[in-house]
Structure formats: C-alpha cells, structure tokens
Amino acid sequence: MATRVDPTFFKSLEKFGVKDWKDCYHCGNCTANCPLTEEDTLFPRKTIRQAQMGLKDKLISNTDLWMCYFCGDCTKTCPREANPCEIMRSIRRYQTSVYDWTGLSKKLYTSAAWEIAVIVGIGIIILALFGLFLPPSAELWSNPARFINAQGGVMINNLVDGISGSKFLYIIHYGDWVMALIAGGLLISNIFRMFYLTLWRDTSVRIPLTAYVTEFWRLVYHFLTQPKLRKCDDKSYWLGHITLMTGYTIMFILIVALLPVFQTEEIVPWYNWQRILGYYATFGILVFLIPVIVGRFRKRQCKLKHTHPTDWHFIIMLGLTALSGIAVHIFRLSGMPLETYFSYVIHLAILVPMILIEVPFTKWSHLAYRPFAIYIKALKRAAGRREEAPIPQFA
C-alpha cells in the first residue's frame, strides 16, 4: 500500500483534543516508561510520530493505540510536558470517528453543542413517548394506596393509566430490545469497518481462516479481565476499571435480557439475587465515578488533568443514570408511587440517550474496539505479519 503524507493532518486531529502537536521532540522517554509497550507495539512515540508526519493511512490502520489504557505514566516523565497520554486519547477519539461510517461520531466529538442537542433530543422523545402512550394513572394522585403491595412497596409495573402490569413490563422490555439492537447494530457495523481499515484493506496480509477461531479467546479474555491494565503503576486503576465494567455489563444484561425477572412487583429481600446484582452494578458505577469526578476537578493526576467535553458528558450521563436509578429504588421501597413513576421516566430519558450515543459513537465504544484491536493484532501475528517496528523518520 502506497504511503501518502497529509501535511495538514494534525490540524484535523486538533479538533479531537490536543492543540499543540509540536511539543514532542521524540526523546523516547514515554515509550521507555510505558508499561504496555512491546517489541512490535511501540507507542506512544510511534503513534505521535505518525500523526505529526501526516501519515494518515498508517495511523488509521494502526491498532497500537488501543493497547493504551491512558494510565498517564508516560506523561509524568515527558521532559517537554507534551502530555503523550492526552495525545493518545485525542487520536483514539479520531480513530473512533473514522471507524464510524455514519459520520455522527465525528460530529459528537468535535462539537459539544451537537452532542448536547442529540442527547437532549433523544431524552425529549422518550419523555414524549411516555406522555403520549404511557401516562401516569390518575389514581396516583387520588388513591396512591392502590399501588402499594403487601410488603409496603410500590407496584412499579401498574403505574400507567389503562395498561396492565404485564403489558407495561413487556412494552418496556421490547423497547429495551429496540434500543439494544440499534446501539449494538451500529457498533457491530463500525467494528466491521475497523476490520476493513486495519486488516482487510491491506491485501498483502493473508489471514489463515483457522486463526479467526484459534485467536478468538483473546477477545473474550481481554474484554472480561483487562490484564494489560494491571501492568500500569497505579493498580487501583485496574480495580476501579474492572468494577465499573462488570457493573454496567451486569446492569445492561439485567435491563435488556432479564427485565421480566428483574423488574417484578414483589419487593424481594435484600439478599435476593435481583437486589444483590442491582446493588453491585450501582456500586461498580459509583466507585469509579466518584474518584474520577474528584480527580478531574483537582487535576493532580496526569491522566485526569485534561477533560474533553465528551468526558464530562459521559460522566454526567452515567452519574445521573445511577442517581435516578437509586431514586426509583428508594421511592419504591418507601411506598411513594407518584415519585416512583416520575423518577422511572426520568431514569429512562437519561439512560436511553446515553446508551444510543456512548455505545456506538463515543466513549463506550472503546469497550469493544480495544479487545477487537488485540484480536486483530493476534490475527496479523498469525499471518506472520508484524507491525512495522521502526519509528518513521523525517527525510
């Protein structure tokens, strides 16, 4: 494949975060100090070099930056204060936008106004759907005791006017399926594009078909355990990350696959699996979010010094989803039907845009792209093809 140079490339990268690309003078400290760089996976210096030189195609086909966990160890030792960790983050945003064939990812990453408008727009659609088709029962005001069950809790599926509990539950359940199919379908199509841009486009690489099967375990293993992150200096980062990841994966399974058995009318005891899993998922989200929010305000840790608008949007959406979910739970247990209905609707008006925006287009997509990048790298190795080791030089 011919190597093309785009001298204005770093200008387009500026829209994704880092403004000054010239600070790095390639001393190599960052690569030497990065706990995750390997013989054939040289970063961040090589990736920064490709960006500076305008090697757009090489950067797009480069899966190295997905091996970076943004721990910030490299930034601590950069003599030029070039902040290689943040540069890697900016390039990750750029690559995410390149994988996305719809163009929406680029809009969301480069315009805070666009992202806010899309989130608010989807939230308003959810509120309108409830207002038009699932309005609160008039008896919520006049006779709230009718919605209280034998344990003194709210019968959450019976709060809507003229719709039986089981019908309401399945309307929400199928709605969750539609949301998951849209988000998952878009993400899968973007993953195919990632395969094309990083692997299939280069016709000189012939991947043995058996390798797709024999290397597949890496994808699952790295998704579930994130072992590379354990190599970073700050071990608590791995623990927080894995708690968050398992927390929202459990929450996603509970609301999309298991809603009819999760959202029951009965208030089950605290040691029932429904409540234990729900509490774990909420704990997992909060235990990660609270230190991240504090760290981003304090700006002491290298990895939290710079916050892109999309980082804040993600934190705010995830935090509000957790808080509104906690509110629904408390109102239910306290026997407050009116408050339960409205907090439930608000919870969905935050959750749905977060899933539809974050999973296929922005921050959450890295959960899929990183293990797939590790898989793609393993496929290249199986084909006897290693990434170019040398760092590109100016002539």
Ligand code: SF4
């Ligand atoms: S980012 Fe900093 S540490 Fe890394 S090569 Fe450039 S100047 Fe050196």
Ligand code: SF4
């Ligand atoms: S942020 Fe961490 S993993 Fe990423 S390049 Fe720097 S040291 Fe390596």
